[in-house]
Amino acid sequence: xxxxxxxxxxxxxxxxxxxxxxxxxxxxxxxxxxxxxxxxxxxxxxxxxxxxxxxxxxxxxxxxxxxxxxxxxxxxxxxxxxxxxxxxxxxxxxxxxxxxxxxxxxxxxx
Amino acid sequence: xxxxxxxxxxxxxxxxxxxxxxxxxxxxxxxxxxxxxxxxxxxxxxxxxxxxxxxxxxxxxxxxxxxxxxxxxxxxxxxxxxxxxxxxxxxxxxxxxxxxxxxxxxxxxxxxxx
Numbered sequence: 001x002x003x004x005x006x007x008x009x010x011x012x013x014x015x016x017x018x019x020x021x022x023x024x025x026x027x028x029x030x031x032x033x034x035x036x037x038x039x040x041x042x043x044x045x046x047x048x049x050x051x052x053x054x055x056x057x058x059x060x061x062x063x064x065x066x067x068x069x070x071x072x073x074x075x076x077x078x079x080x081x082x083x084x085x086x087x088x089x090x091x092x093x094x095x096x097x098x099x100x101x102x103x104x105x106x107x108x109x110x
Numbered sequence: 111x112x113x114x115x116x117x118x119x120x121x122x123x124x125x126x127x128x129x130x131x132x133x134x135x136x137x138x139x140x141x142x143x144x145x146x147x148x149x150x151x152x153x154x155x156x157x158x159x160x161x162x163x164x165x166x167x168x169x170x171x172x173x174x175x176x177x178x179x180x181x182x183x184x185x186x187x188x189x190x191x192x193x194x195x196x197x198x199x200x201x202x203x204x205x206x207x208x209x210x211x212x213x214x215x216x217x218x219x220x221x222x223x224x
Contacts, residue, residue, distance in 0.1 A: 030209045043200055043215040044153065051210055086151060095165050096141065096207040100153040 133201030
């Protein structure tokens with residue numbers, strides 16, 4: 001199993017819907033998780049980090065961490081066409097060495 | 111003000127050439143990184159430096175040599191470029207090398223080897 005795995009998508013949702021992006025991880029990574037958004041041709045932009053079991057909300061974004069299932073997700077409420085991008089999940093091992101998932105491409109249809 | 115900057119933004123060169131990419135951060139961070147993103151968009155770490163000391167050195171051909179003259183700068187020199195080196199190279203920085211330390215990325219350098 002890779003350190004961090006994501007479904008590559010694409011995930012298509014209508015405007016205004018909730019987009020749910022998922023990521024699983026192995027025992028080799030630490031219990032800190034980061035979600036990045038990457039628009040085509042641009043650099044990854046940090047959206048949220050989560051370190052504790054449960055939910056963490058920031059505006060329209062909610063990160064969820066389930067350590068028992070080794071599962072972390074990102075929910076985007078009221079999805080907008082401007083949310084269309086690739087979302088990358090990342091987790092570190094020693095010395096803050098980040099392992100990234102392959103990314104999930106999200107399309108929000110007007 | 112740009113937090114993490116890289117130059118050049120685009121680099122087109124012939125096989126066999128030697129080239130360098132420069133990175134600077136003005137965030138006051140101690141740790142800097144180089145990542146490679148291939149054509150399938152997979153982002154993989156190459157190197158990290160903490161306060162000018164090499165910390166992470168992944169399985170990367172020794173044609174790639176990072177250098178950190180001070181903790182705000184991290185350069186990447188590539189010798190004898192090959193077709194497979196074509197990719198986008200991102201520089202990133204974090205406050206330190208702690209496991210909860212968020213990493214912030216530069217705009218990337220798109221390298222094309224012909």
